[in-house]
Amino acid sequence: MLDVRNVSRLFGTKAAVDRISFSVERTGFVGVIGRSGAGKSTFLRMMNRLTDASAGEIRFEGRDILALRGAEMRAWQSQCAMIFQQFNLVPRMDVVSNVLHGRLAHRATLPSIFGFWPDDDVLKALAILDRLGIAEQAAKRAEALSGGQQQRVAIARALMQDPKVILADEPIASLDPMNAQVVMDTLRRIHDEDNRLVIANLHTLDTARRYCDRVIGMRDGRIVFDGTPDQLTTGVARDIYGADASFSETATSTSIEALGTRGDDAYARELLA
Numbered sequence: 001m002l003d004v005r006n007v008s009r010l011f012g013t014k015a016a017v018d019r020i021s022f023s024v025e026r027t028g029f030v031g032v033i034g035r036s037g038a039g040k041s042t043f044l045r046m047m048n049r050l051t052d053a054s055a056g057e058i059r060f061e062g063r064d065i066l067a068l069r070g071a072e073m074r075a076w077q078s079q080c081a082m083i084f085q086q087f088n089l090v091p092r093m094d095v096v097s098n099v100l101h102g103r104l105a106h107r108a109t110l111p112s113i114f115g116f117w118p119d120d121d122v123l124k125a126l127a128i129l130d131r132l133g134i135a136e137q138a139a140k141r142a143e144a145l146s147g148g149q150q151q152r153v154a155i156a157r158a159l160m161q162d163p164k165v166i167l168a169d170e171p172i173a174s175l176d177p178m179n180a181q182v183v184m185d186t187l188r189r190i191h192d193e194d195n196r197l198v199i200a201n202l203h204t205l206d207t208a209r210r211y212c213d214r215v216i217g218m219r220d221g222r223i224v225f226d227g228t229p230d231q232l233t234t235g236v237a238r239d240i241y242g243a244d245a246s247f248s249e250t251a252t253s254t255s256i257e258a259l260g261t262r263g264d265d266a267y268a269r270e271l272l273a
């Protein structure tokens with residue numbers, strides 16, 4: 001499905017991503033972990049063509065997406081939705097309009113600018129918001145929502161593109177543990193129910209272990225670990241983060257795990273409703 005071959009990105013003489021290779025045979029939930037500056041965001045941005053690669057190939061279903069230009073590149077970008085740490089919504093615009101912007105690549109620009117959306121698109125946006133549990137927020141300005149709700153709006157906007165791949169760059173780094181859990185549950189559900197490939201850069205080990213089928217560890221632009229969550233032991237994590245024997249997992253953890261084991265999911269949702 002996805003074949004990344006010897007992909008590099010240089011900034012000046014420094015390799016932010018250094019000849020990385022891996023394959024994803026079939027759709028899954030892949031987490032990418034590593035300390036700040038390891039190259040995680042640069043890799044996602046190359047996948048989405050927001051940043052050019054310096055070398056290598058990224059083949060998705062047989063096509064080298066790094067070689068796409070013009071309309072073909074834009075078509076790829078709409079199949080490959082991106083979710084960002086800071087949500088990237090239009091704060092003063094209402095929620096449903098923000099979601100409808102996920103359809104921009106499919107619609108004429110001018111009517112969209114003036115807010116003329118086909119009824120089908122509006123109904124689809126409302127159905128997605130309903131699926132993500134935030135339909136009642138549809139008419140509010142995005143800026144009036146909590147961080148977790150805003151990230152769910154961003155996920156709804158991504159789903160409006162009907163993407164094959166969802167790339168999430170630190171999707172919960174700005175959220176408190178309860179909101180983080182709701183957002184991660186949402187991403188996982190989208191993978192399970194829709195079979196979309198999710199690749200998420202994550203800054204906490206417990207989140208990677210809990211939600212991912214596969215974890216890729218990056219260090220200094222290279223892949224230094226590629227395995228299952230079970231194989232992600234403290235020793236392995238120490239290598240990925242480049243820490244010494246004093247490495248502590250708590251420094252790279254949130255309390256999501258604790259919330260889950262206490263069975264507080266329903267409580268978290270109640271609070272967020």
Ligand SMILES: Nc1ncnc2c1ncn2[C@@H]1O[C@H](COP(=O)(O)OP(=O)(O)OP(=O)(O)O)[C@@H](O)[C@H]1O
Nearest residue numbers: 011015016017034035036037038039040041042043
């Ligand atoms: N536009 C740029 N110009 C110059 N250097 C860059 C640029 N973008 C990234 N870098 C450098 O590339 C390296 C990898 O950065 P990247 O943002 O991919 O890391 P990361 O693992 O995502 O870290 P973080 O979690 O802090 O975002 C860093 O050393 C960074 O300073």
